[in-house]
Amino acid sequence: MQWTDDGLILGVRRHGETSVVLELFxxxxxxxxxxxxxxxxxxLRPTLQPGNTVRAVWRARLxxxxxxxxVEPxxxxxxRLMERADALHGVAHLAGLLRLMAERDPHEALYETAExxxxxxxDAASAPALLVRLELAVLSELGFGLDLGSCAATGATEDLVYVSPKSGRAVSREAGAPYAEKLxxxxxxxxxHGPNAAPTEDDVLAGFAxxxxxxxxxxxxxxxxxxPDVRAAYLKGLLALAG
Known part of the structure; x- marks a missing residue:
């Protein structure tokens, strides 16, 4: 058996005196x-670090x-990720999210997002919002995707400002107003189809919630x-910057 593929390194663990078991997505x-x-x-040690991408040739008898x-880098x-605490927490959280996928089960769209x-x-300006999107993508790949395109109550596609914790569907401002504290x-x-403006810190924190x-x-x-503790650590750092 043999194949060649590109992979994002999630982690390595020692195997014997000189080798490692490499985990790729x-x-x-x-x-x-x-x-x-x-x-x-x-x-090889500099190449086999979490967050790097490699081209890998896998071979096995069965x-x-x-x-x-x-592998080649x-x-x-x-x-550069090691130079920032938030980036280190981010790459560890990314790896943990991708480990929720069953082993050897392909998720090509999720791979592209993770890359x-x-x-x-x-990049402190863009990374938090991208991680929120990755968490949404993971939910979708696991069969728990949120429906944020139209209001659960009216079918409207405009003025969507809430999400129901029961259904995972969007709710419009008017329909959700009486229940706002529960949404x-x-x-x-x-x-x-929302605005193209960059998300605010409050937007990102709401996304993580x-x-x-x-x-x-x-x-x-x-x-x-x-x-995961690493997610909490990432959010703690985000809150510190926001404060």
């Missing part, structure tokens, strides 16, 4: 593990074996997981 083969012989060498990777961004997010994690705010940047609720109630809690 690949474009066409999903989250996939493989052995990299000599992966702890000075030559499809269900661990197999071995041969495509995007070496880990060095964009990884490339901008050290989540829908930040404009998450509406497909929205996605965090649905990730907790529909993904983490049913799997017996707690919201």
């Amino acid at each position: 690949t474009r066409a083969h999903g989250r996939h593990l493989g052995l990299v012989r000599g992966g702890r060498s000075q030559r 499809d269900d074996h661990l197999g071995a990777y041969a 495509l995007a070496s961004r880990a060095g 964009i997010v990884a490339e901008h994690l050290d 989540f705010a829908l930040p404009p940047f998450l509406i497909a 929205l996605t965090g609720f649905f990730l907790a109630s529909r993904v983490w809690e049913p799997r017996g997981l707690k919201p």
